[in-house]
Amino acid sequence: MRRLLLAATAAAACLVTGSAVAQGPVPLIPRDVLFGNPERAGGQISPDGKWLSWTAPVNGVMNVWLAPASDPSAAKPMTSEKVRPIRQYFWSPDSRTLLYIQDKGGDENFLLYGVDVASGGEKLMTPFEKTRVQIVGISPLVPGRILVGVNNRDAKWHDVHSLDLATGKLTPVLMNTGDYSGFVADGRLVVRGALKSRSDGGSDYFRVIDNKVESKPLEQVGLDDSLSTNPLGFTNDGKTLYWIDSRGRNTAALIAQDVASGTKRVVAEDARADVGDILSNPETGEVEAYTVDYLRQDWKPIGSAIAGDVAFLNKRFPGDWTVTSRTRADDKWVIAAIASDRPSTSYLYDRKGQALTQLFESRPKLAGTPLVPMTPVVIKSRDGLDLVSYLTLPAGVDANRDGKADRAVPMVLFVHGGPWARDSYGFNAYHQWLANRGYAVLAVNYRGSTGLGKSFTNAGNLQWGLKMHDDLLDAVKWAVDQGVTTSDKVAIMGGSYGGYATLAGMTFTPTTFACGVDIVGPSNLETLLKTIPPYWEAGKVQFYKRMGDPTSAEGLALLKAASPLYKADQIKRPLLIGQGANDPRVNQAESEQIVAAMQAKNIPVTYVLFPDEGHGFARPVNNIAFNAVTENFLGRCLGGRAEPIGDTVAKSTAKVPHGAEYAPGLSQALGGK
Template identity: 90%
Template sequence: MRSMLLAATAAACLLTGAATAQSNVPIIPRDVLFGNPERAAGQISPDGMWLTWTAPVNGVMNVWLAPAANPGAAKPITSEKVRPIRQYFWAPDSKTVLYIQDKGGDENFLLYGVDVASGAEKLLTPFEKTRVQIVGISPLVPGRILVGVNNRDAKWHDVHSLDLATGKLTPVLMNMGDYAGFVADGNLVVRGALKSRTDGGSDYYRVIDNKVEGKPLEQVALDDSLTTNPLGFTTDGKTLYWTDSRGRNTAALIAQDVATGAKKVVAQDAKADIGDVLTNPSTGQVEAYTVDYLRQDWKPLGSAVAADVALLNKQFPGDWVVTSRTRADDKWVLAAVASDKPSTTYLYDRKSKSLTPLFESRPKLAGAPLVPMQPVVIKSRDGLDLVSYLTLPASSDANRDGKADRPAPLVLFVHGGPWARDSYGFNSYHQWLANRGYAVLSVNYRGSTGLGKDFTNAGNLQWGLKMHDDLLDAVNWAVKQGVTAPDKVAIMGGSYGGYATLAGMTFTPTTFACGVDIVGPSNLETLLKTIPPYWEAGKVQFYKRMGDPTSAEGLALLKAASPLYKADKIQRPLLIGQGANDPRVNQAESEQIVDAMRSRNIPVTYVLFPDEGHGFARPVNNIAFNAVTENFLAKCLGGRAEPIGDTIAKSTAKVPHGAEFSPGLSEALGGK
């Protein structure tokens, strides 16, 4: 007992020393990390005449256009006044810039087009409560694209041809067979259809003359359903590329001869799935691919871009992505990033092999005390390798080698999905929390993707069970490595990460000093009842991977894994953030657990944003919630915090309950 007390005292002294050392590191303002980037999402038009990017107009991210020969002559071509434009792309004829936008975070994305010559902006899918899908875009058919719209039936998308000049939508294939998606070739002919199976897998059907054949061409079982997908056809329609894990663990890149059905393994890796690919803009042939185990690694296929990949790997140690290529393939736009430096966008001339910087996304971070991220592999209690990423505050890692010199409070930052993954790179949340004095650890727990189907499927029916054990094992690792002390660990995350936070607060109520839940579900039964209608095709897979609410056994599993039913176990401070328009995790998911805690007089702070959905897209709202979060964490863990100031007043935040439990929040609300 005496030795345990001495160890705890020593750890407390070291933590105090770390806090003192961190006080010498300049504070990075929240708005520099989470406000609008100065410019982002750079692209070049297919004809090479234009450059585009997103940048603020009166505080809202819009698309800007500039002649490629004169980037300084840029001007905005869109006019969004509230929500940022987060996804746009060029039409193949270089005459139109297309973008998608929803309302208030409801994820009913509609398609808009801007005519480059006239500047005229048009809504191309003028429907209510409709979500557009892009089915096909091809350089062989420059004047139109294929889109899927669910305006006839909210559950299913019908394929339409969209004339970009006139905006006319012409039905191509009406989805009367409950197909989850479609694949088109280079002539914008629909060639394949995907349908979910009763076992949670998928069947792929051939489509001929816009009619789906009755017998499936390819069958994918549940175990392969998250790691096997068609990538697309070559423009001549002769080859179909897949990422495919059937008959292996990690997803390989497969080329299938359409005429014969024969398949050839083009690339594979023993530790990770094939990730991004570079395809030739004219032929559609895959010319390079990535493998991302601990870090991204680009590899060429053949000689077409081998010299380019070698040059860029040397220049940017693997951490780069091509965002667009000209049709002539003489120029690329790419973004390069390091873990301690935000992205810089370049124009790459393939003929001269020269790189011209176009812009830095956040130039105000130049000279800021950013710190490196370190990949680490942590063993789970049953022997799985948990690929994880650790960022240490400057006070804990003076020589920046990723080894803790002294312990610091830790924030376990859990990714959403859960069928997604954390990767190496610049992470604003890691930098922000490390700057405030915290070590930050992100863990690819079982169920995460990209690391082989065995690892993904190990998460089946393990919500709140072995998936949670992986997070606990990572915390224990951090304590043993001297990264932190056992009583100085917070848990935080969004979506599944929010669920993991609630699970940590309820299932293991003394493990974490506090928790921050962002749009996390509290009741898995009600979560599955309120998913968007256009997720109908994936419902069976949710049941197989989470628990089937239509069976007594599955319902019992879902209830046992639902933090709501254990709300009375919560002992530590909890902060919850929610978007009122969230179509994935309904507002009721947060309000159920807030009500359960309030009825038991358990303190909880609940922040609601009426104009947000699944996460906070508007920077004023994100900054406001982060302001509350860092003051909450400072009280809980002892790190640093900027005052909340006027961030709440500038946002749409409402606090239905518990403002008095978060430092400075009641004062910041004023009369709001």
């Protein structure tokens, strides 16, 4: 049967490869449709309303495009990246410059580039080696310049500079000789606040006057609130400072602080989850709406200014929506709308008539494919915590789409990274891909995840490989008890912390999972903390407090006990590892240590290395190649469907230092590589 699978064409691959996942003739969604370049993405409107912009491929690489707002069909590319996709860009306040950040090969040394809209001329705004730019301040009140932080003087700390967008001149504003982790500027681009890490893992917030930081902190935040409390910024008149703040409560509230008196008032809060995204008036900076994301995102207005717009958009888009840009006149917005079974679609929204004009679908080739819905579920942990989770079932397994499985199928436990992040409702290409191959997919917000209250986040402190792992095991038990899957047909997969969780699953509980897919996951927490990037210096103490302190005997013992490397000899099930050679967060050595340990014990493992990638695989050709290997690996392990590897690996930069023979079709696909 496996030989039949590997020889099948994509058209014929919809045939089921194992009775455990038999589901009828559901068409196979090609990998490149899900993971190749979107047709367009990242739609924005310029502040003056004259231009529309987005990213789209140029010779297979995502670049920034520009079109008159009056004629989107007259678009033209404004950048000329030839290898690595541009993933983040933004407009200057005066609408004269398109700005974007870019690194080299995934090293995360992001530099700032500017493209003059009138001439098309492109300029490197931060021309430094091994430097990572931060945006400190952008304001419509100061249209010709922005504030940036650059760490070219000291790799650990960012100095604040004023950047003239027309000339590219950088003028020092505040030299960071006090080990400050960040700065806050007002609407006049005056630096008003500085943040500094504390020995307890929290932060102190200092007032800045005349570009000098006061010695006594204005606000203090302890470890418990450090991941859920931070200043958002000032109103443009400088009179109000907004905070997301969990001090004195569990879930973070939106707080407005009067700068003159220091008094604070609660603007918005929700007992279920933290206040998340906000919408601020482009002219005044006043917050006009906010989201709470518990099971699903929920936009709520503040006052009446855009209450009608929020109500209209909530009704029009019952899935998630967000405002990606607003004109300075605030008459037009660009909206990105997403449902769990439909990829992003961008619209131009005319507020005056509440009129929506579709700009583009990000992946129109997915129209008509068998996409399936995602269902939010709450799973109880063994000690009573609510684990907000998301279940995606294959087509034909949930006939009435009530989110409950009609029969058991193999399952992939897909673990999010961070761990200080969260899974949310919405379109997820990985969920759709795996469900289309015949697997239920379960994503769990295990303790330590953010956005669901500080108590839930702090419950993960010093629990790597312990209660955080128990939460994942409890989710698997729930899925078995609910008839979603069977205990012998569950794989674990994830990136970054999700990769760590995969390795933990394969070593600490070696018979729970049928196989594992680790993407850029750390195997040794001691060496992970030794090799974090220098610009993460300010967060080092917080890592120690939440993971284990390698400078103490007790903390080092905790880190070693939670490191899968030291239990590599316990691995009993198939393991696939993917790594970027330039990863600054989880170094290549993290993967190579555990591969070497498994080699020494003659334990099979497949190791795929991408020399031009970092923390994850940004280039679609590489991502598609790894996913091709992954789905054939899972097909042998769980019995699901797979599109043949074909020439995907040959077209990528993938190298396989070890174990190609353990992944179906990989040796053949490598050919002469």
